[in-house]
Structures are given as structure tokens and as C-alpha cells.
Amino acid sequence: MKRSDLVADTAIALLAERGMRGLTHRAVDEAAGLPPGSTSNLARTRAALLELTLGRLAELESTVFEPEALASPVTVDGVARLAARALHAQLLDRRRTLARYELALEATRRPELRAVYDLAGRRFRDVAAGLLASMGSADPARHAAELVAYAEGLMFYAVAGAGGVPAEDDLRHAVADLLAGMLGRTGGLTGG
DSSP states (O other): OOHHHHHHHHHHHHHHHHOGGGOOHHHHHHHHTOOTTHHHHHSOSHHHHHHHHHHHHHHHHHHHOOGGGSOSSOOHHHHHHHHHHHHHHHHHOHHHHHHHHHHHHHHTTOHHHHHHHHHHHHHHHHHHHHHHHHTTOSSHHHHHHHHHHHHHHHHHHHHTSSOOOOOHHHHHHHHHHHHHHHTTOSOSOSOO
16 A cells, blocks of 8 residues: 555544544554654645545545446436445445545635545536436536535435435435436336
């Protein structure tokens, strides 16, 4: 594993366990079993450490959401399955989701981090817009933003609220219903 990945993965774990205040260069060194100063050598400033962590988080999250696995033509069921699989994986690994929320809140205070955070989010929205366009959406950009907002709300409710982790099949049905409504189709999935 690359040292930068080790540092970022450790930072993700620390953010999830201790929150933003618990993320320091020294804490990353200790938790990762690195010699003192290693994290500072890689990411000189706190902003650099946060950007490194956010970049790694976006990389890890993108491996869960792989639209190239969809068959052609793109269908409501195919996209619902992909989205449900990605959502379920995010919900099962609460550390990444909690770390992302910590970084999202920090990005509201740090414009340099906001730019990195927004760029990472735009990649997911752009992929969703492309999928929605291929399914005939009348407004793919708006529908993609709504789909991402739904996913974010669901994850927040499951992780920070009282929702618990829904079954993957329940997520698939919910996303299919949402997509059907966006596309002006009746019903979501046919059958179980």
C-alpha cells in the first residue's frame, strides 16, 4: 500500500472515530504506526491532509459505483441495482460515510476544501446525469441532483438518524420508484 493511501485511510478512520478535532498529523502517525513526522512530511498543512483524505475517500467511493457494469440499453432496473449496491456498501462501511460528513462540514468553513469536495461530488452527479439522459430524462442534470440528494438524505438518516441500514433489495425498489417518477413512467420495478 502506498504511504499516501495509508495516511489517508488512517485519517478516514480517525475522522469516523474521533471527529474533526481528533484528526491531527501526530494522531495519524500514531494510529498508522508511522514514525513521528511522517504525515507532516507527506501533507505539510492541515488543509493538505484534509485534501489528501478527501481525494482518497472519493477514490474509494467511486469503486463502489461502477456504471460501466451496466448493460446496454441502460434501464431503470439496472440503474436501481447499481445505486442500491453502492448505497448499501456505503451504509455497511459507516466509517467512510461518517468521515465524508465530517469533511463536508469542514468544507463549509474552508473554501479550498469546498472546491475539492464539490469537484468530487460533481463526478458522481455527472455520471448519474449521463445514465439518466440515456434513459430518456427530460432534465438529466436536475434529476441527477435529485437522485444524489435522495441518496445523501438516505445515508444521513441511516447513519446519523434512527433509520438503520435498509436491505439492498429495499433500496433497489426505492431507487426504482424514484427513477420511474423522474422519467414519467408508471411504477418502479415489476416483480421482486
